[in-house]
Structures are given as C-alpha cells and as structure tokens.
Amino acid sequence: MPVSSQEPEKSVESLVLHATDNRVALITLNRPESLNAITPDQRERIIHLLGDASADPDVRAVVLTGTGRGFCAGADLRGGATGERVPGDVARTIRLGAQRLVAAVLDCEKPVIAAVNGTAAGLGVHLTLACDLVLAAESARFIEVFVRRGLVPDGGGAHLLPRLVGPHRAKELMFFGDALSAPEAERLGLVNRVVPDEELAKTAREWAERLAAGPTRALALTKQLVNASLDTDRRTAFAAEAAAQEINMTTWDAQEGLRAFMERRSPEFRGR
DSSP, rough: OOOOOOOOOOHHHEEEEEEEEEEEEEEEEOOGGGGTTTOOOHHHHHHHHHHHHHHHHTTEEEEEEEEEEEEOOOOGGGGGGGGOOOOOOOHHHHHHHHHHHHHHHHHOSOEEEEOOSSEEHHHHHHHHHSSSSSEEETOOOEEGGGEEEEEEETTTTTHHHHHHHHHHOOOOOOHHOOOEEEEHHHHEEEEEEEEGGGHHHHHHHHHHHHHSSOOOOHHHHHHHHHHHHHOOOHHHHHHHHHHHHHHHHSSSSHHHHHHHHHHHOOOOEEEE
C-alpha cells in the first residue's frame, strides 16, 4: 500500500502524464515516491482521459503504466476524510471513487493495455484486472493487500478476480494477501505476457500500435461482448462490495489495520 510523505504541491497534470502518438494514448501515473498511489485528483484525471479516449477518433488504443518501482500501490489513504464518519460514507466513497475508476477502464471504448512496470497492490491490482490486455515487467508483483489492513477488497476486485482465476484461487489471493510474482501471475492468467523490464515500454507500444491499426469499432464491440459475458450483474456486485466495506469499517480490525498502516507497523488483528 502507499507510503506517502509530505510532497511539494504539484499539478495533477504532472502527476498523471498524458501523451498521444501514432493513435495511442499513453497515461502514466507519476508519483514514484509513493509507488503511484492514486489520489482523488489523479483518479478524476484518469477517468477524464479515458472518457476523452473513447470520444476521440484519433485515439485507437490506450496504454496505462507508471513511473519508478511501482505501477500503482492502490488508493492514497492519507488524504481521506478526518471528520466523523456517518453511515453510508464509506459505500458512497467507494461507489464514486474506486468503482468509477475501474468502470472507466472497463467501459473505455478503446482497448486498454496495462504495462505493469512494478508493484501493483490493492486498487492497483484491480486496475490491471479491468484492462483488456496486461503486460508485466519481470520485476512486477501483484498483491491483494486489503486483508493486511483488515479490509474487504474494493474497486471491483471480488467481482473481477474470480472470473479470471476461479473462486478458489481468488479466495487464496484475497485471504492471504501474498505477493504474486509476474511469472506466477502469467501462469494464473492474470497477465498476458511477462517481458524483461527494459522491454516493457517497447512491447506495450508495439501491442498498442497493432491494436491502433485494427478495426477500432469492431474491437470496441468485441470488448463489450466479452465484458458483458463476465459482467452481467456488475451493479449488484459493486453494490454488495460497497455495502460489505461499509459494514467492515465498523470492525476493530479495520480500524487497527488502518492505524497500523499510518504508524508503519504490523497490525495486530483481533478477529472482531
């Protein structure tokens, strides 16, 4: 999960880089000092850029990647609300936050490639699951980190992951929160291909340009058909996820997990 120190004020444009070249939009998370943990401003910019990519006929493929050692360490928890929480706040935050971000990737009308350059944890894993194709550097790791904080997986993970690896594997990954290497992720079907670190950007560019040269609307319709085959009840799944997290946030273990994270120590869960 993210480790965010006091950072100088930066524009969101500098924290989420965007460039379009040869019909490929490149979206790059650029907070390497926090392993690209996503702030609300970054989230909104990514959603906006994905919407623009859908509407722009000159963009025919999208690559999502990060700078530094991390692809995305999840949501930046340090910027959360500090006041008293009232019933419904957590579910509302998830619906309007992580779920909107994952849905923006799923609903983007152009193929989206995740070029996973380093650690993907929590919401960062679920971002990759939402992408149409996943390339991973050999050094990449995938961590369903929520259980380490005493939390329920959110960002669509409990809906997406079982559809890719089956319920038993999904539970193993989510129950234990162990780091999954890039080769292991490829073996399980979470990654299309693992490449040497120095070849990741080049391979992602080659794949994206190949997609960009393809029949864009046919690809969009194919994406919709494939996603719908796995996603016939996403709204229900998302609502259940948000409700579960709302209930879970009342537990001692959830509060302890968050406290331990903020205090940079191992949590001591009590099972209640």
